[in-house]
Amino acid sequence: MRRYVIAIIALVTTAALCPASAQTKLKIMVGGIDKQIYLPAKLAERLGYFKDEGLEVELFNSNSGSQAATALLAREVQAVVGFYDHTIDLQSKGKIITNVVQLLVSPGEVEMVTAKDAEKYSKPANWKGEALGVTGLGSATDFLTKALAVKAGLKANDVTLVPVGAGDTFVSALQQGKIVGGMTTEPTVQKSLKMGIAKIGIDLRTPEGTRAALGGDYPASCVYMEAAWLASNKETAQKVVNAFVKTLKYIQTHSAEDVTEQMPKDYYAGEKDLYIQGLKEGKPQYSPDGVLSQAAAESVLAILSSFSPGVQGKKIDLTKTFTTEFVTRANATH
Numbered sequence: 001m002r003r004y005v006i007a008i009i010a011l012v013t014t015a016a017l018c019p020a021s022a023q024t025k026l027k028i029m030v031g032g033i034d035k036q037i038y039l040p041a042k043l044a045e046r047l048g049y050f051k052d053e054g055l056e057v058e059l060f061n062s063n064s065g066s067q068a069a070t071a072l073l074a075r076e077v078q079a080v081v082g083f084y085d086h087t088i089d090l091q092s093k094g095k096i097i098t099n100v101v102q103l104l105v106s107p108g109e110v111e112m113v114t115a116k117d118a119e120k121y122s123k124p125a126n127w128k129g130e131a132l133g134v135t136g137l138g139s140a141t142d143f144l145t146k147a148l149a150v151k152a153g154l155k156a157n158d159v160t161l162v163p164v165g166a167g168d169t170f171v172s173a174l175q176q177g178k179i180v181g182g183m184t185t186e187p188t189v190q191k192s193l194k195m196g197i198a199k200i201g202i203d204l205r206t207p208e209g210t211r212a213a214l215g216g217d218y219p220a221s222c223v224y225m226e227a228a229w230l231a232s233n234k235e236t237a238q239k240v241v242n243a244f245v246k247t248l249k250y251i252q253t254h255s256a257e258d259v260t261e262q263m264p265k266d267y268y269a270g271e272k273d274l275y276i277q278g279l280k281e282g283k284p285q286y287s288p289d290g291v292l293s294q295a296a297a298e299s300v301l302a303i304l305s306s307f308s309p310g311v312q313g314k315k316i317d318l319t320k321t322f323t324t325e326f327v328t329r330a331n332a333t334h
Contacts, residue, residue: 064136133182186278
């Protein structure tokens with residue numbers, strides 16, 4: 001009996017020293033949580049990778065990347081899953097945020113154009129004076145649309161950008177003729193195609209397609225954090241990156257069907273086959289290891305500088321926009 005009492009005391013003492021509730025709490029905002037370009041965030045949660053790292057992560061949704069970045073700067077969340085280009089854009093405004101793990105090697109976006117005039121609006125040179133849909137003003141879709149227009153010889157303000165969100169609101173804007181085309185992602189791409197209201201005008205889901213359309217690489221979705229917070233929370237940041245690197249490797253080693261089975265059913269809204277198709281076509285967009293190269297970062301800066309008055313002429317320190325410290329360690333141990 002005495003041995004049993006001693007054993008129980010030991011267990012209670014251990015529990016007190018290592019409580020189950022000792023997980024680090026973290027809030028992460030995602031610029032469109034049901035979009036496939038941001039899929040790694042929810043997938044990491046569903047696979048239990050955050051918990052495996054000792055993290056209690058709460059994922060929040062926002063309508064666009066610009067809204068998510070605003071929430072980060074307001075200290076409402078500790079991290080954002082959004083486009084890398086925001087780190088450059090915000091530095092030009094005196095705000096330093098840092099990409100800790102790269103999720104996409106290409107934008108994963110598609111310029112969908114109205115089916116009846118698909119041939120015309122597939123060429124950005126014909127966009128002058130037209131209304132084009134973006135998720136939100138100041139978002140990455142805003143940046144990409146302007147970049148395509150400028151590369152075609154137009155001025156950034158030659159097109160009217162209309163914030164239409166994604167999903168049903170994007171589809172409605174096309175149907176009602178409010179826009180002649182728009183930048184969107186999966187699963188909205190497949191839905192628009194199935195309905196016959198739009199066709200693919202410009203495809204940025206692969207590195208090759210991105211280089212052809214923009215003239216260079218444009219790595220997109222990543223996880224970024226406010227620089228001062230990151231400097232004080234490196235251990236937590238490493239855990240976050242570990243979880244995302246494991247998730248990226250899961251995507252590389254599993255089929256689109258396998259990945260789809262892990263996602264919430266409402267993400268594919270009764271169109272499971274379309275969701276799977278979108279993942280199959282979009283698989284090249286996902287980074288295999290979470291690493292952003294210096295050359296790719298320079299390409300994004302060059303493209304932003306081609307149209308953004310805020311970035312043009314500014315001295316941007318790319319070493320402050322991203323770090324490979326955490327992904328290097330994560331790839332070595334996972």
